[in-house]
Amino acid sequence: MRRKIALFVDGLAQRLARSARIHIMVRDGRHVDESLQPVGDQLYPQAVRIQFCGSAAASPGGGVCREAAHQEDPMLTSASVTANIPAADLARARSFYADVLGLRPATELGDAGVLIYHTDGGTTFSVYQTDYAGQAGHTIAQFHVDDVVAEARALQAKGVALETYDMPGVEWDDGIADMAGMGHAAWFKDSEGNILCLDSGYPEG
Structure with a gap:
């Protein structure tokens, strides 16, 4: 599981500048293994929060972070249709x-x-x-x-x-x-x- 997350992060890292750093936190910083959910015979994190942080050298105002939410299996069961x-x-x-x-x-x-x-x-x-x-x-x-x-x-x-x-x-x-x-x-x-x-x-x- 940790290898899968590492590969996921590596793929994201390739899209960022060399000066950027990435933090992954699952469910507000709790340990990754605490929020694993079974999907078939595999385990995946139910929700992942990713922070993209530019370095102080790359950002005149210091390091700047932004977050992107990743939620598994979005559902539309509560939506209305027109x-x-x-x-x-x-x-x-x-x-x-x-x-x-x-x-x-x-x-x-x-x-x-x-x-x-x-x-x-x-x-x-x-x-x-x-x-x-x-x-x-x-x-x-x-x-x-x-x-x-x-x-x-x-x-x-x-x-x-x-x-x-x-x-x-x-x-x-x-x-x-x-x-x-x-x-x-x-x-x-x-x-x-x-x-x-x-x-x-x-x-x-």
Whole structure:
């Protein structure tokens, strides 16, 4: 284990000036062996704090140290996820989402070209200005609704065309897909050519 840490330090040292020195401390200076964690049949430090210290000769103000944190296995389990929908014409997209989908931005970042939306379902998504809108060729965002058929027919009444695709095992009824054990779904394009979907939500389990 000590050899592995020594090799790790040696690799870092090669990237620093000859006058620099490196200190490694594990968990606020405690001994390395006290914070080893098993990973398979190997032992690795759970957290390492590295100090890069320039020598007094290399730094007019004396030795200067800075730290870099190294944490094993970062996890995103507590993160939230949002959809970012591209728009070639932000004003046109804003009108479509308001007039057709009934969605109005909660926040408008005019200088950044971003509209931020909050839904009653507790989720957030954004529409942002870009020249690359409508080029994905796949579903950009899904709206989980209680009644796909009713929502899809309401969109059709506003002049929105529903998309159909060649999907084995799926039955279509005027643009609405019966996804067997996954409920219904309907695809359509927004004003920017992005493919959006109405569906019954992810199956439980």
